[in-house]
Amino acid sequence: MSAAPEVLLPSSADEAVSLFGDGADVTVVGGGTIVLPELTYGRLKPTRALLLHRAGLAGISRNGSTVTVGATTSILDLSRERAPVGPCAANIADLEIRSQGTLAGNICAGEGPDAPRGDLQGPLLALGATVRSAGQGGTTTEPLEEFLPKRRSRLLLDVSFEEPAAGAFAALGRPHTHDYTALAVSAVRAADGSIRLAATGVGWWGTRLPSAEAAAGDPEAAGTAALADVTLHDDALASAWYRERTLPVLVRRALAQLEESA
Amino acid sequence: MKAVGARLPRYDGIGHVTGRTVYVDDIRIPGSLWVKALRSPSHHAKIVKLDTAPAEAMKGVHAVVTHKDVPLNVYGHLSALGIPGDEPLLAEGEVRYQGQPIAVVAAETEELARAAVEAIVLELDEQPALFDVRKAFDADAPKIHQWGNWYPHFEAEMDRRQIRKGDIDAAFDRADTIVQGVYRPAAIEHVPLETQVCQVVPEPSGRLTIYSCTQALYFSMGVVSAHLQQPLNKFKFVGGTVGGGFGGKVDTATETMCSLLALKSGKPVRWRWTREEEFLCSSTRAPWHMEIADAVTKDGWILGRKMLTLHDAGAYARFSPYGLTKHSFHHTGAYTIPNLEFNGYVVFTNRVPTTAMRGFGVTSVSFATETHMSRVAKVLGIDPFELRLKNANRIGDTSPNGITYTDPSTVPTIQAIADSLGHELPGEYRAMTPARREGALLPEHLVDQLGNPEAH
Amino acid sequence: MKLTVNGIEREVESAPLTPLLFVLRDELEVESPKAGCQQGGCGACTVLVDGEPRRSCLTPVAAVEGAQITTVEGLGSPESLAPLQQAFTHHYAAQCGFCTTGMIMAAQAYLDHGGTEDREAIQSALAGHVCRCTGYVKIVDAVSAVARGDSFDLTVTAESHDTTNVGGTK
């Protein structure tokens, strides 16, 4: 029988960073929506658990056109943001999970047992977001794309991005609210007019779609081009065959939305 | 005030809305042990080694039960209906589906019970598995069940359920068109909000009080009594208030194992399945494979039906032969078809055994036959309402197994839907009733099937 | 640590990571929140934490230290039913009853936050709550009726919003 884990309750961001240290043997608990079932089912047996709810890491701040979102900001709060973040957040789970789940939990979650997690990776990749995180080597800031592979070993502090000129989000309809989104595409027109696209549900974490971006002027072509940017898989929600059919559709729909919002 | 026909409030409604209704998991019994199961990780394997000693040696573990502890390990739940037993309470020598219980433990905490399960030594020799019912009959199909790959114990030891009526060959010869199709509804979960749950208290009198979420108190008591080889007065089942069932809680999934653990440990035990156990290890509604060929005339009479059904029973027979029989009795749906050839097989596969679920045996055949009726209507270019009304069973018509219908309501229910949709029916269809066939509604091919409703 | 449960301050000894659900059920013997899935998927364990609906199975008790917890026991009793409890009774919104207590708490939060009788808004607010018995119609009826300010005769039950009983004895 394992001993009860040591529970760490930091009351500031600095204390959280210090308690996290190099991250060895630390299980981070944000909203609890992903970690708690793992504990209940006995799959996760932490030695030290870092609870972040009092660490002052929640909140959305704006500095000029730069938006910074704290790690424990709720998904519900993000659902009030503009596209693509807002509609993506609003599409996650249900009201109660959205108000409990956090940005960092969504981004840093491990692979789900049945399907990919981390719906917010898509819009934030499209926005070119950067992540400030702590852990081995101190506090660093890096693009989300570079952070994702190491997301399980670092303490995410906040995420920043530039407000886009326009944003769009297109997803397969979730048959119901408990489901993860099988496939979604986020589109952003940056202030400089460039278009960026990213998808979730095309692998175990979010992916930028550079080939599709290059063809963004022609939505049909962009949709087809997107297939070159992804590795498709079967899971409980959808097959690779189905994702191959619908990714171009969602790219086209996201670009059309972007056009309409211009 | 009249009670029947009145919109009276639920007898237990106030309890439900105030949180006062007591479900099995709400009963607090001091000193209760937690139960967890060692389940097969394999779809099909021989058990090479099973050593429970490391679990039994753990402090706080009070009992471990395997097949050796069960007085009657294999008991046929429907033996009264002539369906012999094939399923062990706890696996012995072989496992045939992922999630099959092999051993159960009772320990002082849930975490300890889980650790005890992990401590049991299990070595398996993987065997080829069978998942596709259509390949079960192939010469090279893996043999997965002691009875063969399909159930062989219908009446007169037939290996299939048959229905024969009229002259099927003549009907197919006479037909203008033969419409064929294949229908395959899925396995689904019951998803009661309350998972399987049970508590058993060994009483000083030597009796067992069994708090059960069963849908069938006496049925489940009979099952426990048979496995334990003890008379009914050894048991008091307490229940009757169930957090949803939909058929899945006709299985006596937890009560027998908990009783054995309570007897062996001398302590009260409780077992609440996790939702994952419910999704991955509990029985499901069966997936079915159904092929239909209808012999039809160009003016929309169904002269005959051939049907093949493969009922994917999963690893053991459980209630499947009963379900297939019910299915066969209803394979003409709400219509009268005078010439029939039905063959149905209960096929074993290495998936979780399937069981009763709302509409047992008939949900599948309703899907197949009604989708097929819509196809027939399209192929013939006939209005789907009219096709159905024409062939609807009526007073005096006879069922697939020769029973005369006395009060069929196919006609009025179809008419009500047509009316409500604003679907215009021709006068003769609007005027139709369930009355005994005559005139244009009694063509020659339906004369011989008529029975006498007064005979019932 | 301390919690205030249905207005009464309670001392809690469970380990800090224990889900609030099991603190309530096993330690404090407040049993209306149900362990329907322990994975946040069903809503049978929803309680109010400082007025906000929360899945108690996903909430470590340490995260709600000092909070006001409200369960259905705190809404009303058989002798003095809260409006939602009356509405669920009158509209026959509970069949097996296992989802009911979580459903009522989510509905209470919806109404407390100014929710209206709009059926789609109710469906959206309660979307995470699985009911396998009712088909949801009568649940939406009940919440809508409270939002509208209906009063309820508990000696009879109501017809469904979407149901037309056109048929008599033929």
Next chain:
Amino acid sequence: MAIHKGLGFSAIEYPTGMNQNGDPSQAWIKIKPDGRVDVFAGTSDIGNGSKTIQSQIVAETLGVPYDWVTYDNSNTDSSPVCTGTFASRATFVAGMAVKKAAEKVRERVLEIASKELEIDPADLDIVDGEVIAKGSPQKKINVADVAAAATWTYGELLTGTGAQLKEYAAIVDPESGRVDLPPHSAISYAACAAEVEVDDETGEVTVTRLLSCYDVGRAINPTLVEGQIEGGAIQGLGLGVLENCYPYYPSVEHRGGQFGAYLAPGMEDLPQLETLIIENPSSDGPYGAKGIGEMANNPQPPAIASAVYDAVGVWVTELPITPERVLRALAAKAEPRREGKVVAFDDELSINTVGNGPVRFEVAS
């Protein structure tokens, strides 16, 4: 992109009671000294409302108010045999048992009342908890007073038992499947129309309306009947378009253990539901009732499948009708095989194509 609307239709029947019968239910009833009624039966209430329905049947049969009735199904020491709550039997079969028990008790109440009123029992009736003389309702005695008299004056227990068992219907000819008796208690009927919207680019199917009509025999409690029909409709919707334990059946790969992977219908899946009820009484059910609990999830899947065909011109005959199956069908644009007078759909799914064993689906001619 286009959203296509479609309408589909189905009609079904379903038996009440265990197939081939042989499923007993029993009940016993006793009256307390103040006339209040204790019913003991073994029927589990799984949400279907058997406690309510059986209490209503007892109240009606005895002629006492509903709130005089206490219903106890809590344990096997006090409750007699009930085969269980399944096979749509809790109202019809188990309901008959409590009705018969209540009829016995009614006779006992009238016997005692007859002594008190000095009127022949045949000339008495029980209405709203009072025994009244037929034709002269001023001559009456409260059931409470009858019960008190039975207890304290006559030294008798007002009690009665009832049992319902329909004889087992044996298959007398296994070749033809012929039975010697009706193998059910009653048959109920229903019809259903489904309206759907199908997205031809993603294959997504939205069920927008389910209109159904049921012959319920007699609605003992119309609200509970609606509850069964509505709950069944949503389960039928789940069967039709959402639920699947094995997403790649017959493969067992990717079977999910979470609500996130198993798509039980949620509140936002709720379509417009409309229900029409016909009451065509059964000849031998309690007060003409039939059992409709189970059949309530049977008519929707075929109606939805036909509606999808109506919308986009493809037959998806594997359930559930997932977006992927719709897209695959649209991509295949399969036409049935036409050979002589045979029009054969779905050849690729047939055992004749997939298997090579002795069991074939032979369609001669």
